[in-house]
Amino acid sequence: xxxxxxxxxxxxxxxxxxxxxxxxxxxxxxxxxxxxxxxxxxxxxxxxxxxxxxxxxxxxxxxxxxxxxxxxxxxxxxxxxxxxxxxxxxxxxxxxxxxxxxxxxxxxxxxxxxxxxxxxxxxxxxxxxxxxxxxxxxxxxxxxxxxxxxxxxxxxxxxxxxxxxxxxxxxxxxxxxxxxxxxxxxxxxxxxxxxxxxxxxxxxxxxxxxxxxxxxxxxxxxxxxxxxxxxxxxxxxxxxxxxxxxxxxxxxxxxxxxxxxxxxxxxxxxxxx
Amino acid sequence: xxxxxxxxxxxxxxxxxxxxxxxxxxxxxxxxxxxxxxxxxxxxxxxxxxxxxxxxxxxxxxxxxxxxxxxxxxxxxxxxxxxxxxxxxxxxxxxxxxxxxxxxxxxxxxxxxxxxxxxxxxxxxxxxxxxxxxxxxxxxxxxxxxxxxxxxxxxxxxxxxxxxxxxxxxxxxxxxxxxxxxxxxxxxxxxxxxxxxxxxxxxxxxxxxxxxxxxxxxxxxxxxxxxxxxxxxxxxxxxxxxxxxxxxx
Numbered sequence: 141x142x143x144x145x146x147x148x149x150x151x152x153x154x155x156x157x158x159x160x161x162x163x164x165x166x167x168x169x170x171x172x173x174x175x176x177x178x179x180x181x182x183x184x185x186x187x188x189x190x191x192x193x194x195x196x197x198x199x200x201x202x203x204x205x206x207x208x209x210x211x212x213x214x215x216x217x218x219x220x221x222x223x224x225x226x227x228x229x230x231x232x233x234x235x236x237x238x239x240x241x242x243x244x245x246x247x248x249x250x251x252x253x254x255x256x257x258x259x260x261x262x263x264x265x266x267x268x269x270x271x272x273x274x275x276x277x278x279x280x281x282x283x284x285x286x287x288x289x290x291x292x293x294x295x296x297x298x299x300x301x302x303x304x305x306x307x308x309x310x311x312x313x314x315x316x317x318x319x320x321x322x323x324x325x326x327x328x329x330x331x332x333x334x335x336x337x338x339x340x341x342x343x344x345x346x347x348x349x350x351x352x353x354x355x356x357x358x359x360x361x362x363x364x365x366x367x368x369x370x371x372x373x374x375x376x377x378x379x380x381x382x383x384x385x386x387x388x389x390x391x392x393x394x395x396x397x398x399x400x401x402x403x404x405x406x407x408x409x410x411x412x413x
Numbered sequence: 414x415x416x417x418x419x420x421x422x423x424x425x426x427x428x429x430x431x432x433x434x435x436x437x438x439x440x441x442x443x444x445x446x447x448x449x450x451x452x453x454x455x456x457x458x459x460x461x462x463x464x465x466x467x468x469x470x471x472x473x474x475x476x477x478x479x480x481x482x483x484x485x486x487x488x489x490x491x492x493x494x495x496x497x498x499x500x501x502x503x504x505x506x507x508x509x510x511x512x513x514x515x516x517x518x519x520x521x522x523x524x525x526x527x528x529x530x531x532x533x534x535x536x537x538x539x540x541x542x543x544x545x546x547x548x549x550x551x552x553x554x555x556x557x558x559x560x561x562x563x564x565x566x567x568x569x570x571x572x573x574x575x576x577x578x579x580x581x582x583x584x585x586x587x588x589x590x591x592x593x594x595x596x597x598x599x600x601x602x603x604x605x606x607x608x609x610x611x612x613x614x615x616x617x618x619x620x621x622x623x624x625x626x627x628x629x630x631x632x633x634x635x636x637x638x639x640x641x642x643x644x645x646x647x648x649x650x651x652x653x654x655x656x657x658x659x660x661x662x
Contacts (some may be wrong), residue, residue, distance in 0.1 A: 250420035258646030
């Protein structure tokens with residue numbers, strides 16, 4: 141038996157084993173979804189809970205179709221998307237330079253880190269009253285809350301990334317007498333692609349939460365407003381439809397950011413190959 | 414120690430300077446007292462909140478809710494994580510789902526529980542438990558999966574029974590990762606509990622801020638927010654210190 145034949149003979153059972161595991165995982169997932177759906181439907185029809193609070197699929201699916209075909213949905217969707225992206229952009233514009241500063245100037249980093257950590261763990265939604273006093277109750281307040289939420293993961297991730305910038309690269313920059321701006325552009329930023337992308341991914345998640353909660357508390361447009369509106373009108377199937385849509389969009393946005401991070405990260409000069 | 418050497422002193426000095434600037438801006442009329450409360454008034458307002466608005470009880474309510482939700486999340490999360498480790502196919506099937514849930518805006522489910530359970534402590538507790546359980550499940554599984562092979566083999570060569578293998582080998586080796594999960598779970602529970610209290614204007618600390626804003630008592634509102642920041646920072650610091658003790662690096 142040649143080496144190639146031998147490795148093929150070993151590889152074939154391994155591949156078969158992997159395929160059988162994949163198949164089992166798929167079966168478990170399908171059965172789980174079916175079971176969950178069955179339990180849901182049984183609960184909806186059991187009469188154990190108040191009528192209508194757990195609506196049957198027979199009601200949710202038409203509500204979802206109704207929602208997706210209504211032009212007003214897309215208006216609310218754009219409002220929320222715009223608020224989330226503006227918030228994330230503002231947060232990034234502030235957090236990346238500050239993160240580099242806090243990471244590169246060790247003493248400054250140690251001065252601010254207790255305060256940044258304290259604010260990072262606080263639920264951002266309680267800042268909504270201050271934000272509304274500062275910028276009013278319009279979309280600006282939701283953008284500000286999204287920016288406030290996203291700022292912390294980005295600044296923490298960037299500052300932590302700076303600690304891992306190769307000392308050799310820094311010394312090369314110094315020996316070339318680079319200005320601060322050149323150091324940032326040519327040494328720091330190329331090494332920080334991965335940490336910044338990680339921060340952005342986390343930041344996007346919390347910006348979505350910040351914006352939607354702000355909309356739920358007080359607003360007149362956006363998906364959060366729509367959810368709150370259906371809740372107040374007790375249109376429960378539509379409430380479920382909006383929440384299903386929000387979750388699907390949030391999971392998709394997170395997966396998309398993951399893909400972007402993987403793609404850009406693998407092109408970064410410091411990426412492990 | 415001089416200020417130039419101690420980051421803590423320098424930080425406190427900067428904080429005091431910021432407060433003084435805020436105080437001066439409001440006193441001089443540059444910033445309206447309806448937008449920014451004077452820091453001196455905020456400090457007084459904390460005392461007033463304790464005396465007249467039951468801040469202590471609100472704190473205890475939030476704290477008790479967080480502990481109850483954290484304990485329930487742990488009681489659910491560790492066995493669930495173990496099952497996902499023990500039955501690998503299930504672990505592989507559910508892990509990416511749990512990770513997606515962990516990254517999704519779970520807190521937005523609260524209107525559903527509001528409909529089912531009403532505007533009550535139960536809604537807050539259930540939301541805290543759900544958001545707290547997911548990191549505990551994920552970290553328990555990771556901890557058990559990454560127990561070094563030689564440790565497992567030692568258990569096998571001593572002819573350990575399944576239970577002995579779990580309690581004497583697997584669980585102790587996974588404790589640091591499990592604790593990381595519990596720490597994250599408690600922080601998530603606290604953050605979501607305060608957030609929901611604020612949103613539904615019910616319960617502990619979050620309700621205080623919401624009420625002060627509704628009454629347009631600006632210093633009281635700032636005081637409530639400052640208090641929440643202090644509480645979450647202390648919880649974070651205590652848990653981080655505990656974790657460093659458990660995870661000797």
